[in-house]
Amino acid sequence: MKKAFVAALLIVTAIPLLIGVVALPPHGDPDTPVHTHISARYLEEGREEAGADNIVTGVLLNYRGLDTAGEVTVIFTALMAGLAVLISHKKQPEGDATYDAAEAAAEDAPVRAPVSPVVSFVVRLLAPFIALFAVYVIVNGHVTPGGGFQGGAILGALFIALTIVLGRERTRTLMPRLAQPWMQGAALLTFVGVGIVGGALTGHFLGYPAQASLHLARELMMLVLEAGIGLGGAAVFATLFLQMEAE
């Protein structure tokens, strides 16, 4: 019954997607907007217009800002789905088929050993540099490859390494209970916030003021977005890791 429902849901989701694929222009068609003017416009005007030296960042946060907001929503949804699976797995009553698998895995699980002093020393030595690098990648996404997603992944990895070395009690203070939901949703919330600010300035949700005099406002909006994406991404990694480690 459950499997049939899942299959039906997948088919129902697949049909509109496949219809969409059929409606796409043939691959490499020179008459599509991408080839007639959009790419050229991005490359020629993107730097001034979008407000970022790195065209990728300009496209990601300005021209295709709504797309990125959707992407961030996908990540947040994935976090919720992951947490739902992890938590429901733990509460599964005995005798259930899925529980047996979990139990078998738990029996095979390695015995927890004390953290190696070498690993502990190197992680603690490198932690400030990794944190600095993460912030650099987030902020410098403006100019060089990088940005919130990449920097957030670095921050998340740092959190995981620190949790392994210092124990969850000490790293938990980095994510206080009250702030946790806000951090997990930071990327999405930032997009909504910046979107509304953009709406107030231009009349379009997530619009960027186009006047040359407001260049600073454009850059600031992007920076806030990058910071939000970075914080949110790191919080997603950290939450999933803490949940998995708690098993």
Add this chain to the structure above:
Amino acid sequence: MISAVDIRNAVTVVLAAVGALFFLVGTIGLVRLPDFYARTHAATKCDTVGAGSLLLALAVFNGFDASTLKIIALAGLVLLSSPTIGHALARAAHRTGVAPWQARKERAS
């Protein structure tokens, strides 16, 4: 006439060749060696000596400027992190009871 540029190029070539050689040997070792510990040992050679000398080659070739400092910092990071990772892998394997390979055992089975 041997100029400074020639010497620099020669040093670059030697360092890069050493790096490539270590990567080759390490990769062959990763595929061919008999157990987890030996393979870890081979694989970490790639990252420390292999990547280390390739990065040094780039630093020498580049001359002295800001990028060179970045490359040297990168080499330092690799030299610090890669042995640590090798150590952590081997330690975790040992703690969880992965038995090292012994020639005698293989003949018996």
